[in-house]
Amino acid sequence: MTVSKRFAARAIALTVAVVAVLGVKAGIYHSKAKDYEESLKYSYTSAIEDLSQSADSINSTLEKELYAGTPLMHSKLSAQLMNYASNAKATLTQLPIESMGLSNTYKFLSQVGSFSQAMSEKLARGEKLTDDEYKNLKALHDYSQSLSDTLWELNDRVNSGQTLILPDDEKKGAELIGDSSEIKDYENSFENYPKLIYDGPFSDNILEKESSLLKSLPEVDEDTAKQKCIMTLGINAKDIPNTSTESGKMPSYRFYDDNGGVCCAITKQGGLVSYFLKSRRVNSTDITNDQAIGYAEKFLETLGMVDMESTYYEVYDNVCTINFACVKNDIIMYTDLVKVQVDMSDGGIIGYDARGYIVNHREREKGNGVISPMRAAKEISPVLEQGSHRLCFIPTQGGREVLCYEFECTSDSGRKVLVYINAKTAAEEQILMITENSSGVLTI
Structure with missing residues (x-):
């Protein structure tokens, strides 16, 4: 079979064009x-x-x-x-x-x-x-x-x-x-x-505070920890080929890829997910803030963390960072915090940090000598209109925690204010002002 000169010329021209495009x-x-x-x-x-x-x-x-x-x-x-x-x-x-x-x-x-x-x-x-x-x-x-x-x-x-x-x-x-x-x-x-x-x-x-939660949990080996990492992140083993260890008060296995795109730490005691981060550029916001919180809540449920309540959140560079606090016996524990980061383009979970929760979480009781809400309310400024109240544990700067009544109040200008009154001494422990806008709900 022979090839015509015209066909050969066309083939050569096409090849040149493809090479040029490439x-x-x-x-x-x-x-x-x-x-x-x-x-x-x-x-x-x-x-x-x-x-x-x-x-x-x-x-x-x-x-x-x-x-x-x-x-x-x-x-x-x-x-x-x-x-x-x-x-x-x-x-x-x-x-x-x-x-x-x-x-x-x-x-x-x-x-x-x-x-x-x-x-x-x-x-x-x-x-x-x-x-x-x-x-x-x-x-x-x-x-x-x-x-x-x-x-x-x-x-x-x-x-x-x-x-x-x-x-x-x-x-x-x-x-x-x-x-x-x-x-x-x-x-x-x-x-x-x-x-x-x-x-x-x-x-x-x-x-350097040690976790009382981890003390009672059995130690896991590296393979078990890696499987926990793979399941949590929804990735393959080849995506995290590298392993190192973290020492300190929360010894962990750390799994990561070659270019800093993914890293995840699993505690050696108990095999708990300590934190992970999926580095990616998020170019758009296609879901609402409420939807982002919903995705984060569902993710925590997959980890068995069902007693968590979203508190504050912030959207920055198309990523929503949400703080969750543990709630037990109708007492919210602001010391037991988990942070979840949500990709606002598709609802994917790209960041998680439970180190605060792992270090602080334990069984707590109100104890004796708790004053009544009416007694605590007397310490609130008269310029604030009092709303609902609840019991909570809040952290102090020195690393302790205090049982308080959290009062949701409103100023005459409409500003939302949280006032924390010590539930045993009636001392005014803390005042936080709530800022709400399209980027989130934060306290200052």
Whole structure:
């Protein structure tokens, strides 16, 4: 059989056209990849510079704290420090914390403002700082100085293009800053970091709190934990080829993929899902907030967590983060918290954190000496209109918990206010104001 010259010419033309189209597509994909690479580089570079500036502010404010002589000045400086530390933590989340090994840095930023505030409140009560507390302030200042120097060195190297490793490298898509010896040295320096025990939410006695829930549960092996992870996330074993362990007060198996897209921790005691995260870009909101809460509730039911009540939620970047609290015997326990993140484009569960629940959950009783709701209501401001009330356990800054009556009130301007009255002493423990808008329901 012979092939005509006309047919051969057409075949050649078609082949050339296909190759041309493929070449154009390849060029487009390459261009998009390049744009993404540049965007990622700018994002990381900007975050490191902002973090460096925050570290500078923390360093100078801590030094001023060492020189402050009055409670009023300590109060002003601690407020500034809380703000700088909060900004630094927010910036830090823009970087691959796990890949860069910044866990100690994150803890430092969590503690520095909280510790300063606790010292300020102590002085305001007329007490004096001890020698050990001054030593701890000095140690925090030294670490902040080291952090500032480290970050500026890294900033200079990133700006020169020496250390940024991008998605197409040998790390198989890992979006991370390069192998920085400065960061490693700084993280390793925390070997002599002081143990900070104070009346605040990031005190070491709280961060190292053991779970009474896990103590009574049997230990599971790695294979059993991995099966729990696979079932919970609805994925295949090949999707999480890597395994590591987490130590501390909640020893866990950690399963993750090669590019930081999925990670999940399962406790060694009991095989409970501690947390998981599915990193993805969510580009739209196609479900309502109520629907998102419904998806989260159904997910918790699959884990056997049926005594949970949604409290507050927030929608940000098309992801709804919902807080759930445990309810037993008509008492809501704000200490036993679970956070669930829902993809607002399809209702998928992309984030879960039950560490607060696992650490705090246990059987509780009201105990004796509980005052009546009428007695508690007498402590509420007369400018508030009282509504419904319920019993609850709320956390204190020092890691304890208090049984309170929660009163839902309304101000004359229509503002919703929650007032917490100690159910045994009638002390006014806390006041929260509710903010409601299209992005969620939050308290301040």
